[in-house]
Amino acid sequence: MKKISTLLGLVLISLPLFLSCSSRFKLTNDTLYFNLGTEPPSLDPSKATDTTSNLVIENIMDSLTDYDISTADLKIVPKVAKSWRITKGGKVYTFTLRNDILWTDGKKVTAHDFEYSWRRLIDPATAAEYAYFLFDVKNAKAFNEGKIKDFSKVGIKALDDHTFQITLEKPVSYFLHVSTFSSLSPLRKDVIDQWGDRWTEPEHIVTEGPFKLVQWKHDYQLTLERNENYYDAKGKLKKVECFMIVEQSTALSLYQTRKLDIIIQVPPLDIPKLKQTPEFHSGNFLSTYYIGINTKKAPLNNPYVRKALASSINRNQITEMLQKGDLPSSSLIPMGMQGYNPELGYKLNVAQAQEWMKKAGYEKKESNPTWVHSKTKEPFPTLTFMYNTNEAHKTIAEDLQAQWKKNLGVSMVIDNQEWKVYNNSLQSSHKSPETASFHLFRLGWNADYPDPDNFMSLFTSYSDNNHTHWGNSKFDSLTEKAKVILDYSKRVDLYNKAQKILLEEDTAIIPLYVYAHQSMWRDEVKGIQMNPLDRWYFDQIWLERNIK
Amino acid sequence: MLLFILKRLFISIPVIFILATLTFCIMRVTPGGPFDKDKAIPPEIKANIEAKYHLDKPPFINTPAFHEKKWINILTETQYFYYMKGLARGDLGPSYKYLGRSVTDIIRDSLPVSVELGFYAALLAFLLGVPLGILAAYKHNTWIDNAAMFTAISGITLPSFLVAALLIYIFSIKMGWLPAGLWDGGWEYKVLPTIALGLRPVAIIARLMRTSMLDVIKADYVRTARAKGLNEVWVILKHVVKNSLIPVITISGPLIAGIITGSFVIEHVFAIPGIAKHFILAVTNRDYTLIMGVTLVYAVLLIIANILVDVFYALVDPRIKLS
Numbered sequence: 001m002k003k004i005s006t007l008l009g010l011v012l013i014s015l016p017l018f019l020s021c022s023s024r025f026k027l028t029n030d031t032l033y034f035n036l037g038t039e040p041p042s043l044d045p046s047k048a049t050d051t052t053s054n055l056v057i058e059n060i061m062d063s064l065t066d067y068d069i070s071t072a073d074l075k076i077v078p079k080v081a082k083s084w085r086i087t088k089g090g091k092v093y094t095f096t097l098r099n100d101i102l103w104t105d106g107k108k109v110t111a112h113d114f115e116y117s118w119r120r121l122i123d124p125a126t127a128a129e130y131a132y133f134l135f136d137v138k139n140a141k142a143f144n145e146g147k148i149k150d151f152s153k154v155g156i157k158a159l160d161d162h163t164f165q166i167t168l169e170k171p172v173s174y175f176l177h178v179s180t181f182s183s184l185s186p187l188r189k190d191v192i193d194q195w196g197d198r199w200t201e202p203e204h205i206v207t208e209g210p211f212k213l214v215q216w217k218h219d220y221q222l223t224l225e226r227n228e229n230y231y232d233a234k235g236k237l238k239k240v241e242c243f244m245i246v247e248q249s250t251a252l253s254l255y256q257t258r259k260l261d262i263i264i265q266v267p268p269l270d271i272p273k274l275k276q277t278p279e280f281h282s283g284n285f286l287s288t289y290y291i292g293i294n295t296k297k298a299p300l301n302n303p304y305v306r307k308a309l310a311s312s313i314n315r316n317q318i319t320e321m322l323q324k325g326d327l328p329s330s331s332l333i334p335m336g337m338q339g340y341n342p343e344l345g346y347k348l349n350v351a352q353a354q355e356w357m358k359k360a361g362y363e364k365k366e367s368n369p370t371w372v373h374s375k376t377k378e379p380f381p382t383l384t385f386m387y388n389t390n391e392a393h394k395t396i397a398e399d400l401q402a403q404w405k406k407n408l409g410v411s412m413v414i415d416n417q418e419w420k421v422y423n424n425s426l427q428s429s430h431k432s433p434e435t436a437s438f439h440l441f442r443l444g445w446n447a448d449y450p451d452p453d454n455f456m457s458l459f460t461s462y463s464d465n466n467h468t469h470w471g472n473s474k475f476d477s478l479t480e481k482a483k484v485i486l487d488y489s490k491r492v493d494l495y496n497k498a499q500k501i502l503l504e505e506d507t508a509i510i511p512l513y514v515y516a517h518q519s520m521w522r523d524e525v526k527g528i529q530m531n532p533l534d535r536w537y538f539d540q541i542w543l544e545r546n547i548k
Numbered sequence: 549m550l551l552f553i554l555k556r557l558f559i560s561i562p563v564i565f566i567l568a569t570l571t572f573c574i575m576r577v578t579p580g581g582p583f584d585k586d587k588a589i590p591p592e593i594k595a596n597i598e599a600k601y602h603l604d605k606p607p608f609i610n611t612p613a614f615h616e617k618k619w620i621n622i623l624t625e626t627q628y629f630y631y632m633k634g635l636a637r638g639d640l641g642p643s644y645k646y647l648g649r650s651v652t653d654i655i656r657d658s659l660p661v662s663v664e665l666g667f668y669a670a671l672l673a674f675l676l677g678v679p680l681g682i683l684a685a686y687k688h689n690t691w692i693d694n695a696a697m698f699t700a701i702s703g704i705t706l707p708s709f710l711v712a713a714l715l716i717y718i719f720s721i722k723m724g725w726l727p728a729g730l731w732d733g734g735w736e737y738k739v740l741p742t743i744a745l746g747l748r749p750v751a752i753i754a755r756l757m758r759t760s761m762l763d764v765i766k767a768d769y770v771r772t773a774r775a776k777g778l779n780e781v782w783v784i785l786k787h788v789v790k791n792s793l794i795p796v797i798t799i800s801g802p803l804i805a806g807i808i809t810g811s812f813v814i815e816h817v818f819a820i821p822g823i824a825k826h827f828i829l830a831v832t833n834r835d836y837t838l839i840m841g842v843t844l845v846y847a848v849l850l851i852i853a854n855i856l857v858d859v860f861y862a863l864v865d866p867r868i869k870l871s
């Protein structure tokens with residue numbers, strides 16, 4: 001017996017020694033360990049539509065231009081295009097490309113690679129979701145619909161190896177943003193023709209960005225290595241190991257045990273505790289969380305009722321409860337973007353809200369705390385708020401339910417649906433909004449590009465993203481006008497007017513807050529620029545580990 | 549016996565066909581499709597995408613073809629026919645979520661990982677569960693029995709995410725001995741997930757083994773064996789254990805099929821790139837082809853496991869004959 005316990009003791013003592021020897025993670029200043037959070041659904045620039053895929057693509061591909069994330073207004077700076085000219089009143093964009101950019105296989109990047117990539121995005125055979133990015137380009141939409149077969153009629157042309165020209169249908173102020181999109185990075189026709197859908201696998205892929213993809217273990221990890229052919233200042237990191245750890249608390253455990261250097265999602269329950277540490281970083285990004293109102297369904301077809309609802313919300317209470325550092329906001333255009341105006345939109349004002357209800361034709365007796373219609377004597381109905389199943393949305397819905405009950409005396413039931421079912425319900429409500437099952441719903445919007453048009457055009461009467469069933473021709477024309485104006489202050493003025501209609505005069509939506517994103521990294525990780533687009537550029541990051 | 553196996557395999561073909569049809573129906577009646585998102589896609593783009601994946605065709609019956617009197621097209625120009633045609637050739641189709649990857653690719657990448665982990669867990673379950681059950685039954689109503697059954701009950705009742713979280717907290721964060729997750733080839737990555745995944749089957753097998761052995765140990769032939777003056781170890785191993793194994797074998801088929809197709813919780817918590825997550829995520833993504841793919845994999849494994857169980861019966865119990 002004694003022998004056995006001695007043996008057991010020895011095994012137990014030697015276990016940690018043995019374990020520490022077998023570690024595969026050698027911490028050096030060359031390799032960064034990063035958590036992507038999930039498998040990128042596609043590394044094909046024409047097909048990727050999600051943030052994870054784009055995070056990787058942005059590090060392995062360069063577009064014509066890029067944002068300088070160190071500037072507050074996210075200035076657009078040259079990348080593959082060294083310069084550009086905008087002519088014919090903003091209708092023609094001519095990009096001049098650098099001639100020293102090489103693909104990872106050594107060939108030169110030319111304007112024809114861009115022509116191919118832009119063409120591929122709108123080619124109906126590609127079936128790219130983001131084809132609409134180019135719908136402002138002459139005949140691009142018709143080409144995508146198959147109405148035009150002859151590509152030479154489309155306003156996308158490589159004039160020679162170094163000149164790439166785009167002709168638009170009409171001038172649009174945000175078109176330069178389009179040239180930054182990773183969806184429009186140059187592509188190699190020969191590579192894609194040869195390998196088909198599999199061209200993004202590490203053994204086939206050919207790219208021209210600061211890093212290259214060398215390994216991709218699906219659903220687990222991918223490895224990026226510094227592109228030694230890169231034309232610009234090379235990054236200091238030689239390698240970035242990107243893991244796809246979905247469970248945030250596992251990623252946090254791995255971070256705490258130094259298996260990860262950066263995590264870009266933090267378990268919400270741990271935020272209050274982690275917030276105290278210097279390794280915790282939080283920032284707001286260009287996004288808005290809003291409540292949509294079904295403006296066709298009674299009693300919310302009455303704008304005064306909508307105004308009353310909007311004036312009975314304490315946004316601070318919601319963001320404080322969520323504890324994520326989200327920024328309360330009553331403006332649709334988020335903070336950090338041209339046109340953001342915190343003055344717009346109704347704030348908490350209980351007395352005013354009661355007035356709106358009276359104006360809407362409801363009255364309340366001292367003896368009876370519920371609203372009754374003064375003519376029909378019908379009580380104010382119970383509202384239905386619909387949200388997609390998620391803890392945070394649930395917290396918000398319950399809080400709104402309590403706030404509206406307390407501040408306005410309006411009852412509401414909340415109804416959750418699984419994400420796809422939820423989207424389906426929103427879409428199908430367009431057929432008959434009056435009889436839809438919900439009065440209110442929630443949605444959020446992240447900027448595709450840092451221009452207010454990306455937010456404002458969501459609520460035009462003809463937008464497919466507008467589920468409020470609200471339309472106002474004045475709002476539509478203001479938004480259309482602002483789209484083509486280049487003058488900064490005139491644009492802001494137009495957007496102020498348009499937002500006033502959307503948020504106050506008609507109150508079709510009630511913005512709640514600007515999302516915050518959280519990440520953690522140790523002091524040894526240098527060069528990270530938190531930015532409102534939540535971009536991660538690995539060539540700007542370096543490590544100063546204290547290696548013994 | 550070969551004939552038996554072949555016969556069983558042959559019968560399973562219509563089973564798989566019916567299963568595939570049922571899964572197909574359930575998926576199509578579920579609201580929301582693979583390309584429905586909160587961001588609206590312009591209708592012309594959606595049309596391009598749906599055409600690419602044959603989703604522009606009606607699911608089962610092509611009514612326009614009926615009106616055009618193209619009788620064959622009524623059934624052939626449908627999503628169901630296109631899918632079944634591919635399936636008959638062994639083509640599970642492309643994933644709708646992971647663009648550029650086929651369902652076969654995804655299963656080929658992820659199934660071996662789950663099988664490996666499942667193998668360790670099953671090994672643990674038998675190597676630990678069977679002796680534990682034997683010990684508990686042999687020392688019936690002693691502290692050993694109570695301790696073993698307490699462990700077993702805990703193993704069954706404790707949810708695996710809790711066990712996993714506790715293991716990570718103790719062995720990774722506090723002790724720093726083992727990694728908190730990942731699957732990097734080294735054995736140290738396999739210890740915690742194996743324990744977390746194997747604990748429940750250990751408990752199930754131990755309890756089953758104990759109950760069954762308590763029955764057998766009272767049987768007449770055991771008394772006879774003892775009366776013959778046989779060595780006690782021999783009595784237990786040869787007469788009691790062998791005959792007590794039948795219920796354990798019965799349950800081990802579905803149990804093993806269950807473990808090797810992975811556990812969503814364990815693979816999720818330990819960030820293991822196995823197949824289990826696709827059982828859940830494919831549904832939330834409405835990745836029709838992937839849902840079908842993983843369902844068929846599970847069905848095939850279950851069928852094979854059940855055939856193996858029947859074969860083992862015959863080997864263990866001479867009263868059972870395969871026919």
